[in-house]
Structures are given as structure tokens and as C-alpha cells.
Amino acid sequence: MKLIAWLDELTNEDVDIAGGKGASLGEMWNAKLPVPPAFVTTAVAYRYFIEETNLKNTIKHILEGLDVNDSKKLIKASEDVRKAIETVEMPEDLKLSIVESYNKLGDGEDIFVAVRSSATAEDLPDASFAGQQETFLNMKGNDEVLDAVRKCYSSLFTPRAIFYREQKGFDHFEVALCAVVQKMADADEAGVMFTVNPINQNHDQMVVEAAWGYGEGVVSGTVSPDTYLIAKGAEKITDINVASKDTMFIKNEEGKTEEIKTPAEKVDLQVLNETKILKLAQVGKLIEKHYAQPMDIEWVYEGDELYMVQARPITTLDKEGAKKTTAEEQYDAEILLKGIGASPGTMSGEVKLILDLDQIGDVVDGDILVTKMTTPDMVPGMKKAAAIITDDGGLTCHAAIISRELGTPCVVGTKKATQILKNGETVTVDGEKGIIYSGAVAKKQNNMEQGQQQVIYESNPIITATDIKVNVSMPEVAERAAATGADGVGLLRAEHMILGTGVHPSKILNEQGSEALVEVFIEGIKKVADAFYPRPVTYRTLDAPTDEFMGLEGGQDEPHEQNPMMGWRGIRRGLDQPEILSCELKAIKRLREDGYRNLNIMIPLVTNVDEIRKVKAIGKEVGLNMRTDIEFGIMVETPAAALIIDDIVKEGVDFVSFGTNDLTQYVIAIDRNNEFVAKYYMENHPAVLKLIEHVIKICRENDVKTSVCGQAGSRPAIVEKLVEWGITSISSNIDAVKTIRSVVARTEQKIILDSIRNAKK
Numbered sequence: 001m002k003l004i005a006w007l008d009e010l011t012n013e014d015v016d017i018a019g020g021k022g023a024s025l026g027e028m029w030n031a032k033l034p035v036p037p038a039f040v041t042t043a044v045a046y047r048y049f050i051e052e053t054n055l056k057n058t059i060k061h062i063l064e065g066l067d068v069n070d071s072k073k074l075i076k077a078s079e080d081v082r083k084a085i086e087t088v089e090m091p092e093d094l095k096l097s098i099v100e101s102y103n104k105l106g107d108g109e110d111i112f113v114a115v116r117s118s119a120t121a122e123d124l125p126d127a128s129f130a131g132q133q134e135t136f137l138n139m140k141g142n143d144e145v146l147d148a149v150r151k152c153y154s155s156l157f158t159p160r161a162i163f164y165r166e167q168k169g170f171d172h173f174e175v176a177l178c179a180v181v182q183k184m185a186d187a188d189e190a191g192v193m194f195t196v197n198p199i200n201q202n203h204d205q206m207v208v209e210a211a212w213g214y215g216e217g218v219v220s221g222t223v224s225p226d227t228y229l230i231a232k233g234a235e236k237i238t239d240i241n242v243a244s245k246d247t248m249f250i251k252n253e254e255g256k257t258e259e260i261k262t263p264a265e266k267v268d269l270q271v272l273n274e275t276k277i278l279k280l281a282q283v284g285k286l287i288e289k290h291y292a293q294p295m296d297i298e299w300v301y302e303g304d305e306l307y308m309v310q311a312r313p314i315t316t317l318d319k320e321g322a323k324k325t326t327a328e329e330q331y332d333a334e335i336l337l338k339g340i341g342a343s344p345g346t347m348s349g350e351v352k353l354i355l356d357l358d359q360i361g362d363v364v365d366g367d368i369l370v371t372k373m374t375t376p377d378m379v380p381g382m383k384k385a386a387a388i389i390t391d392d393g394g395l396t397c398h399a400a401i402i403s404r405e406l407g408t409p410c411v412v413g414t415k416k417a418t419q420i421l422k423n424g425e426t427v428t429v430d431g432e433k434g435i436i437y438s439g440a441v442a443k444k445q446n447n448m449e450q451g452q453q454q455v456i457y458e459s460n461p462i463i464t465a466t467d468i469k470v471n472v473s474m475p476e477v478a479e480r481a482a483a484t485g486a487d488g489v490g491l492l493r494a495e496h497m498i499l500g501t502g503v504h505p506s507k508i509l510n511e512q513g514s515e516a517l518v519e520v521f522i523e524g525i526k527k528v529a530d531a532f533y534p535r536p537v538t539y540r541t542l543d544a545p546t547d548e549f550m551g552l553e554g555g556q557d558e559p560h561e562q563n564p565m566m567g568w569r570g571i572r573r574g575l576d577q578p579e580i581l582s583c584e585l586k587a588i589k590r591l592r593e594d595g596y597r598n599l600n601i602m603i604p605l606v607t608n609v610d611e612i613r614k615v616k617a618i619g620k621e622v623g624l625n626m627r628t629d630i631e632f633g634i635m636v637e638t639p640a641a642a643l644i645i646d647d648i649v650k651e652g653v654d655f656v657s658f659g660t661n662d663l664t665q666y667v668i669a670i671d672r673n674n675e676f677v678a679k680y681y682m683e684n685h686p687a688v689l690k691l692i693e694h695v696i697k698i699c700r701e702n703d704v705k706t707s708v709c710g711q712a713g714s715r716p717a718i719v720e721k722l723v724e725w726g727i728t729s730i731s732s733n734i735d736a737v738k739t740i741r742s743v744v745a746r747t748e749q750k751i752i753l754d755s756i757r758n759a760k761k
């Protein structure tokens with residue numbers, strides 16, 4: 001019985017013995033490629049483990065008759081199985097083999113190792129199943145290693161994996177889990193390399209992505225890495241794109257892996273120098289040659305030593321593209337401009353410069369809309385545009401929010417797009433990296449429909465205890481938002497319902513009467529309430545900044561403010577103009593009477609308790625009793641609201657939602673529309689996070705629900721923290737719902753694991 005295999009005993013043919021990862025590491029080892037030494041616990045060892053300990057029967061018993069569509073029962077079953085695996089005593093001979101091998105790996109010393117899951121059936125047809133098992137970096141000592149092996153084993157039984165196998169009718173014991181126990185490479189830099197450019201499928205180019213510290217952040221997508229493009233034949237670097245690497249993974253003083261804030265001087269510093277990039281490219285070429293196919297490689301630099309920690313064929317290249325394309329000149333095309341990538345996707349088209357609002361009607365389907373900054377009046381033109389470029393703005397400016405919602409690629413904060421780009425010239429916009437190329441790099445698309453990013457339905461629903469909701473700014477996108485499978489709308493903005501009419505609400509009131517204004521709100525809200533029914537929809541009352549309403553017909557009386565972000569907006573303006581707020585509340589009341597019981601109400605930019613009391617009084621006047629007739633909540637988006645959360649809770653609200661866009665700008669004094677300070681904008685600033693943590697704590701103690709609907713709700717690293725602190729729901733942008741759902745699921749599972757671990761202690 002072979003319980004352990006060393007890398008020199010393994011080749012690509014040994015997936016059944018060592019799992020996919022183990023086999024591929026063995027193949028590379030034997031090809032004399034630089035791989036850190038490792039041994040693998042075999043599939044035989046796994047099967048021996050679950051049979052010898054009687055776990056197989058225990059697991060069968062737990063899963064017998066389980067209704068996997070009942071999420072509570074599924075989660076419970078998964079917990080029970082995993083607990084059983086993680087707490088059982090390992091058969092003595094297996095334990096001994098692992099301990100002896102670990103000892104041999106370290107030449108008698110307790111060294112740091114990575115314990116990595118390697119499943120025998122990783123490449124099941126459904127790709128989303130792969131990569132679901134866990135990897136533990138920096139394990140040390142017999143106990144930690146044995147624990148980590150058992151945890152790798154148990155990661156075969158996540159709720160999602162159980163659900164998947166049940167649905168497909170697969171036997172739970174068909175797959176075996178092998179654990180690769182590998183010497184850690186102490187990463188100074190790490191990342192991935194593609195030996196064929198996966199974006200344009202050009203076989204003459206290699207792409208390297210690099211970040212500081214361990215590669216976890218690059219693989220999981222929490223760090224945006226530097227990207228280097230290499231011409232394969234000439235071994236020449238043809239493009240260097242240095243990203244802002246806000247966080248990095250390191251080994252801390254206790255010897256544990258930790259995600260930390262990147263030291264300021266390294267955030268925008270290029271990760272790899274030319275020598276290191278070219279050395280990497282050389283090894284990449286060797287690996288591609290050895291496997292005779294395009295490869296996706298994970299690498300680590302420890303000082304000047306280069307290590308390969310994973311290599312697998314790239315499976316996403318399409319057949320046609322697998323031949324040489326002419327895309328090279330296109331991708332090598334001149335870079336005209338760089339800015340902040342604000343909405344992903346790549347589109348080409350002709351530049352349409354909009355220097356004056358009157359010109360917005362000139363935008364035709366497929367144009368690249370270029371302007372200083374978009375305003376709500378431009379939305380009709382934005383809907384036609386294939387991509388959008390602005391001079392001003394950061395990640396949460398108007399152009400960025402609306403583009404993400406429309407699924408249109410967008411680059412903001414270029415500072416000079418309107419000066420550099422010429423009307424009618426053809427450009428390509430990479431909305432993810434924030435780059436504008438000369439010419440048509442990607443296929444030209446002529447209408448929005450084709451250009452839209454696909455909203456992908458989850459075929460295997462991931463089950464989360466935390467609700468995953470979606471933000472909606474324009475009622476027109478309600479269907480697209482609902483198709484994400486989100487559990488509801490965490491933020492329905494009112495602004496666009498008004499802006500869509502082109503007329504100032506005061507003018508509607510004065511000239512057509514209050515009934516007409518009520519109708520405007522009803523029409524907008526109903527579209528969304530319908531699309532989501534019976535899923536809950538949280539309507540937020542108008543948060544109208546003066547600068548945006550000025551352009552409306554009848555908007556000439558809007559005050560001219562020096563700093564509209566700190567001006568007459570939010571609920572304070574609502575209370576100054578109760579005649580408008582009443583119309584909003586009346587609209588909600590009528591809709592609820594018509595059966596839309598899924599509507600809730602939320603007020604923006606709260607700064608004191610009195611505002612809450614007054615809104616309740618206005619509600620009463622129109623016959624809508626907050627909290628008894630309808631769930632009622634507030635936005636926590638000023639430091640004031642966060643700091644007096646005790647008083648707010650006492651006054652009485654059903655829920656609060658973090659508006660991290662505003663909260664961040666007010667806490668760290670960064671006007672979110674000012675591109676000159678955009679680089680300092682940090683939703684994960686410790687001060688912002690501290691306020692949020694405090695509010696969640698107080699709310700939990702008082703049974704008040706918490707949510708987030710600012711941009712932070714679409715950022716994996718922050719969402720992980722929010723879930724750990726116990727937030728009730730997350731509301732993300734349409735394009736982020738899917739990612740956030742899996743981030744939340746992973747985090748919840750980690751929390752469960754940790755609690756089991758602690759209980760054991």
C-alpha cells in the first residue's frame with residue numbers, strides 16, 4: 001500500500017495516484033524545472049483513511065436522504081461531515097508515514113510547508129468545481145501538517161461540492177483527495193504566467209502577472225497585479241503595466257500568512273525588473289515546449305531564485321484563436337492614454353467628443369463617448385455608447401457607477417482624454433486595465449446589446465447565509481439586475497427616476513401638481529419591484545446634489561454650491577422640501593396597497609436623530625407608518641451617523657446600510673469626484689473600517705440589520721471583513737454579484753472552520 005509518493009516518482013500520467021496538481025508538479029520536477037521539493041499523500045492514503053476510520057459509513061449516514069435544495073440542511077450536513085473528518089484520529093501508520101516524510105523533507109528540521117489540495121477528478125466538465133478545495137501556506141510542525149492534511153480532505157465536502165455531486169448523480173467517494181506537502185518558497189514576488197496571451201489569443205505573446213509577497217492575492221483576484229507583455233520570439237518586453245497593489249500576502253511574526261496593507265513606497269512600484277521578467281519568460285517557454293501546449297503557470301521568486309508551483313494547460317482558448325491571429329499589431333498598438341479602469345470589458349469604436357451637453361444627441365450606437373465628466377442628462381447617450389472615457393472622476397463617480405450598471409466598458413480620470421482623442425478616430429478601450437489603444441484591437445461591435453457583458457446565471461447555486469443583493473440606479477436595468485439571481489435590491493436610487501424625465505421635480509409639482517410627481521415615482525419603483533417580486537427592494541429617498549439637478553428643465557434655481565458633495569443633498573434637503581419627500585412616500589404607500597409588499601424604505605445622508613423622527617412624522621401624515629407598515633432604515637454614510645449609532649438605534653430603525661462611497665470621502669477628506677486625489681481614495685482605510693465594525697457591533701446587539709450598498713460591497717477583500725463582523729447582507733454592483741456571492745460563501749465556510757478549530761482547542 002503506497003501512502004506517500006515523492007515528486008520524482010510522479011508524472012502527468014499519475015492523476016489517479018496523486019491528483020492533478022501532484023501529478024503536474026511531478027512532471028515538472030522530472031523535467032528538471034525549478035519546483036520546490038514535495039511529497040504527496042496518495043489517493044490510496046485517502047481511501048484508506050476514510051475506510052479505516054469508519055468515516056465512509058459516517059459520511060454516508062449523514063448524507064443519506066439529504067435534500068440538497070434545503071440550504072439549511074445542506075450546510076448542516078456539510079458541517080457535520082467536515083467536523084467528522086477533521087476530528088477523527090488518523091490511522092497510526094498513515095500518520096507515521098506523513099510525519100516521517102515531513103521530517104525527511106526538512107532534513108530532520110521542522111520546516112515551513114504548503115499543504116495543497118490535489119483532487120483526482122479536478123478537471124470535471126464543470127470548471128467551476130475545480131479549485132474549490134483548500135490550500136494552507138506556512139504550516140510547520142507535525143501537528144499543523146497533519147491537521148492541514150485532514151482539512152484538505154474535508155474540503156471535498158463543502159456544501160457546494162456535495163450539492164454538485166448530488167445534482168449530477170456522482171458518487172461522493174469516486175473522487176479522492178491527495179495532499180501535496182511542499183517546501184514553502186518564501187515569496188518576495190509571485191504571480192501567474194500565460195504562455196499564450198489569453199486576451200487576444202496571440203501565440204507569439206506571453207503575459208506575466210506579478211504582485212508582492214505570496215501569490216494568493218493574484219490567484220483569488222483580491223490584488224490587481226502588474227501585467228507584463230513579452231514577445232515570445234524576440235524575448236523582449238513589449239508592454240509594462242504597473243498596477244496599484246493595495247494589499248499583499250506575507251508571513252507574519254507568528255509564521256502565519258496574512259494579508260497586509262502594502263508599504264506605501266511599494267504600492268505603485270514595478271514588481272519585477274527586466275532580468276526577472278525575462279528569466280521567467282524563458283522558463284515559461286521551456287514548460288510550454290515540454291507540454292507542447294499553451295500553459296497557465298503559477299510562479300514564485302524568493303530573492304533571485306525562481307520556483308514553479310503549478311502548471312496546467314490553458315483551457316479557455318478557442319479553436320480558431322489557437323491559430324496565430326493578426327492581433328499582435330493590434331495589442332501592440334500604441335497606447336494613447338491611461339486612466340482608472342472603472343467598468344470591465346474591451347470595446348473598439350469611433351470617438352465621439354461631447355464637450356457640450358447639447359451634443360449628447362449626436363452619440364450613435366457603438367460610439368466611444370468621450371467627455372470631461374458624464375452627468376445624469378447624458379444617460380441616453382451613455383446607453384448607446386460602446387465604451388465611455390472621461391477626464392475626471394474616480395471609481396465611484398457618475399460615469400463609473402452608470403457604466404457598471406449598463407455593462408459598458410469605462411475608463412475615468414484620464415485627465416486629458418478630451419484634449420488628446422480626436423473626433424472620429426478609432427480607439428479601443430480596455431475598461432478593466434484603464435487603457436485606451438489606438439485602432440481597433442478587439443472586434444468592432446456595433447451595438448450595445450453585443451457589447452454588454454454577459455450576466456451569468458449561477459447554474460450551481462452557491463448557498464450563503466448572508467444575503468447577496470444588487471444595487472439599481474436605473475429602473476430600465478431591473479431585468480438585467482434580477483437575472484443575476486441576487487436576493488433583492490439593497491439600494492434602489494431615486495435620482496434617475498427624476499433625471500429621466502428631464503424636468504426638475506419642483507417644476508413638475510408647480511405646473512402639473514403633486515399627483516404627477518407621485519406618478520413619476522410609482523412608474524420607476526414599480527418596474528424594479530415587479531422584476532424582483534417577491535424579493536425585497538429597498539427604495540432610497542432622493543439624494544439630489546444641486547450640481548446634477550441644475551441641468552434639468554426648471555433647474556436654474558438650484559443654488560450654485562462650492563462643494564456640492566458637502567452641500568444641500570440627502571435627507572436634510574428632503575426635509576427642507578417636504579412637498580417632494582411626501583410624494584415619494586405616497587408613491588410607496590400606494591404601491592404597497594397594490595400588493596408590492598416587498599418594498600422597504602431608506603433615507604440618505606443621515607447626520608442626526610432628529611432627521612429620523614421628522615421623516616417618521618411625515619410618513620404618518622401621508623398614512624405610512626414607518627416600522628409598522630413598512631421596514632424602515634437609514635444610510636450610514638457620514639461619520640456622524642456612525643458615531644451616534646447608539647442613539648439612532650434607540651430612536652428605532654429596522655436596518656442600516658453603509659454608503660461607503662460617501663463615508664470614505666467624509667472620513668478621509670477626499671472629494672470622490674476629484675480625480676487629483678482619486679489615488680488617495682481608500683474605502684479600506686482603517687478609520688472607515690473601524691467605524692463600520694463599530695456600527696455592526698452595536699446593531700447586532702440591538703437586532704438591527706446591517707447592509708452595505710457603496711462600492712465596498714463589490715470589493716472582495718472588504719466584503720470578507722464585513723462577513724466576519726456579522727453583516728446581514730451585502731449589496732453589490734450588477735457585474736460583481738457572482739464574485740461576491742462566492743467570496744461570501746468562502747468566508748462563511750472559513751468562519752465555520754475556525755469555530756470548529758477553536759472548539760477543538
Ligand SMILES: Nc1ncnc2c1ncn2[C@@H]1O[C@H](COP(=O)(O)OP(=O)(O)OP(=O)(O)O)[C@@H](O)[C@H]1O
Pocket residue numbers: 021036114116117130131132133134135137182183184185186187190191214215216219298299300309310
Ligand atoms: N510551495 C509554495 N511556496 C510558495 N507559495 C506557494 C507554494 N504553493 C502554493 N503557493 C502559493 O499559493 C497559491 C495557491 O496555491 P494552490 O495552487 O495550491 O491553490 P489554488 O490555486 O487555490 O488551487 P487550484 O490550483 O487547485 O485551483 C499559489 O498560486 C502560490 O502562489
Ligand SMILES: CC(=O)C(=O)O
Pocket residue numbers: 491637658659660661662663709710711
Ligand atoms: C451608495 C452610497 O450612497 C454611498 O456609498 O455613499
Ligand SMILES: [Mg+2]
Pocket residue numbers: 604637659661662
Ligand atoms: Mg451616498
